[in-house]
Amino acid sequence: MVQGIYTIASNKKIARDVYEMVLSGDTSALTAPGQFLNIKIEGYFLRRPISVCDWDGDTITIVYKVVGAGTAAMSEMAAGQTLDVLAGLGNGFDMRKSGGTPLLVGGGVGTPPMAGLCRRLVAEGKSPTVVLGFASREDVFYEDQFRSLGAEVRVATADGSYGVQGFVTDAMAGIAPSYFYACGPIPMLRAVSDALPADGQLSFEERMGCGFGACMGCSCQTKYGNKRICRDGPVLTKGEVIW
Amino acid sequence: MVNTKVCLCGIPLDNPVIPASGTFGFGYEFAELYDIDCLGTFSFKGTTATPRFGNPTPRIAETPSGMLNAVGLQNPGVDAVIEEELPRLAKCFHKPVMANVSGFSEEEYVHVCEKFDAVEAVGWIEVNISCPNVHGGGMSFGTSPEAAGAITAAVRRVTRKPLILKLSPNVTDIVSIAKACEAAGADGLSLINTLMGMRIDIRCRRPVLANGTGGLSGPAVFPVALRMVYQVYEAVKIPIIGMGGVSSAQDVLEMMLAGASAVEVGAANLVNPYACRDIIADLPREMEKYGIQTLSDIIGGAH
Numbered sequence: 001m002v003q004g005i006y007t008i009a010s011n012k013k014i015a016r017d018v019y020e021m022v023l024s025g026d027t028s029a030l031t032a033p034g035q036f037l038n039i040k041i042e043g044y045f046l047r048r049p050i051s052v053c054d055w056d057g058d059t060i061t062i063v064y065k066v067v068g069a070g071t072a073a074m075s076e077m078a079a080g081q082t083l084d085v086l087a088g089l090g091n092g093f094d095m096r097k098s099g100g101t102p103l104l105v106g107g108g109v110g111t112p113p114m115a116g117l118c119r120r121l122v123a124e125g126k127s128p129t130v131v132l133g134f135a136s137r138e139d140v141f142y143e144d145q146f147r148s149l150g151a152e153v154r155v156a157t158a159d160g161s162y163g164v165q166g167f168v169t170d171a172m173a174g175i176a177p178s179y180f181y182a183c184g185p186i187p188m189l190r191a192v193s194d195a196l197p198a199d200g201q202l203s204f205e206e207r208m209g210c211g212f213g214a215c216m217g218c219s220c221q222t223k224y225g226n227k228r229i230c231r232d233g234p235v236l237t238k239g240e241v242i243w
Numbered sequence: 244m245v246n247t248k249v250c251l252c253g254i255p256l257d258n259p260v261i262p263a264s265g266t267f268g269f270g271y272e273f274a275e276l277y278d279i280d281c282l283g284t285f286s287f288k289g290t291t292a293t294p295r296f297g298n299p300t301p302r303i304a305e306t307p308s309g310m311l312n313a314v315g316l317q318n319p320g321v322d323a324v325i326e327e328e329l330p331r332l333a334k335c336f337h338k339p340v341m342a343n344v345s346g347f348s349e350e351e352y353v354h355v356c357e358k359f360d361a362v363e364a365v366g367w368i369e370v371n372i373s374c375p376n377v378h379g380g381g382m383s384f385g386t387s388p389e390a391a392g393a394i395t396a397a398v399r400r401v402t403r404k405p406l407i408l409k410l411s412p413n414v415t416d417i418v419s420i421a422k423a424c425e426a427a428g429a430d431g432l433s434l435i436n437t438l439m440g441m442r443i444d445i446r447c448r449r450p451v452l453a454n455g456t457g458g459l460s461g462p463a464v465f466p467v468a469l470r471m472v473y474q475v476y477e478a479v480k481i482p483i484i485g486m487g488g489v490s491s492a493q494d495v496l497e498m499m500l501a502g503a504s505a506v507e508v509g510a511a512n513l514v515n516p517y518a519c520r521d522i523i524a525d526l527p528r529e530m531e532k533y534g535i536q537t538l539s540d541i542i543g544g545a546h
Contacts, residue, residue, distance in 0.1 A: 047514060
């Protein structure tokens with residue numbers, strides 16, 4: 001983990017209530033896709049934990065959804081402004097388990113960490129398939145990014161306004177992956193985990209106090225004991241999750 | 244060169260800054276970031292007789308200038324703390340540490356205090372009779388002078404280490420509880436624990452916290468804490484550790500002027516993991532600014 005002041009390089013809307021922000025600063029603490037940042041926003045006491053979408057050199061890309069006043073304030077920030085950030089939090093995904101044909105599943109704003117993961121898997125010569133789920137057409141983002149990486153991409157929308165009508169599990173039909181990685185709402189994670197015979201890793205979300213393991217605010221119980229989503233997670237393995 | 248040393252129940256501290264229980268774990272997360280030997284001491288995670296997971300999540304909610312928590316005393320239990328956590332801590336912290344004890348019965352408090360009494364690294368025992376987030380324990384022992392006095396007397400019998408009772412602000416008259424603890428043999432008092440509060444999710448029409456209520460901490464509570472330290476200082480002779488929203492060296496000076504011999508820093512650690520290191524680094528400069536040569540001279544200076 002590092003604490004630093006990061007400069008906003010860009011901040012733009014990419015879907016309904018969803019923004020992509022590129023930050024410039026120290027990326028040395030980022031070791032695996034699926035980690036997150038904890039961002040201090042002027043006027044709000046607690047930091048906002050936001051997953052890392054991708055990073056390279058001295059830039060970090062995050063994608064966040066406006067869900068409250070803090071993220072609304074973030075959405076109004078402009079290039080050149082700075083943010084106090086804790087970077088490199090959480091364990092991230094273990095790419096060594098992927099096998100040759102992993103499945104990456106993103107639900108809503110669970111999609112962003114899949115982008116950095118997908119790029120790295122492709123760079124290692126793997127052939128990932130990506131399944132994304134959104135509520136509606138206006139919520140869809142990053143489909144083209146995954147496709148340009150060379151991944152097969154399927155999109156589901158709950159209202160059927162784009163892609164397959166239904167949930168990610170409806171769009172997964174016929175895929176028999178070597179392994180899976182998933183990030184999204186808990187009902188989605190469970191449905192994906194139940195639907196696939198393959199082993200996999202799931203990234204969880206919880207309200208956090210500190211984001212680095214001190215306050216025990218985000219604890220969960222697993223088959224291997226209590227874990228802190230912020231420090232021992234956010235990624236848990238399929239075999240340890242208690243649903 | 245200013246002097247930041249203070250004395251807490253007969254044990255000298257290099258400075259009065261103490262991370263508060265529940266915001267600093269057992270120290271390791273912070274030891275990865277800075278040398279925690281710079282601290283006066285720290286109060287480790289509240290410990291009970293047996294392991295506890297605590298409350299269901301969500302356990303955290305934001306508030307204006309603060310936060311609510313309803314962790315519910317998650318800890319590995321006293322035996323694991325002594326056998327696993329403290330030996331690990333010994334590698335990164337080389338000063339006497341403050342053991343924080345909680346319980347659901349008088350017997351439990353006594354049992355845990357007795358175990359920590361035998362641990363050399365433990366300098367002080369801070370007895371939490373003020374946790375607002377557990378049912379049938381914690382705060383229920385700290386809301387009447389009789390109950391607080393009874394717990395104090397019971398744990399007093401099993402330890403010679405300095406005994407510090409951590410008091411709840413969720414009472415009508417904190418002074419009478421402080422006096423009861425002093426009369427029953429407490430060597431010091433910590434105040435305040437968190438104030439009971441609530442947030443409601445308007446969309447779901449339900450409390451944000453799974454526990455319903457939680458404990459309010461952060462800068463929002465600082466004036467309340469300061470007032471209580473000021474009032475208790477006038478009524479007791481034993482030293483007070485002041486806490487509640489302390490986030491800067493200036494806050495430390497205010498707390499000490501109100502009557503605190505040392506100061507705990509809680510929620511600030513969660514937002515800025517370097518908070519205590521920064522406060523300690525700022526303290527000499529702030530003292531010089533206000534013409535303070537010897538920090539211990541200002542204790543109770545506002546009375």
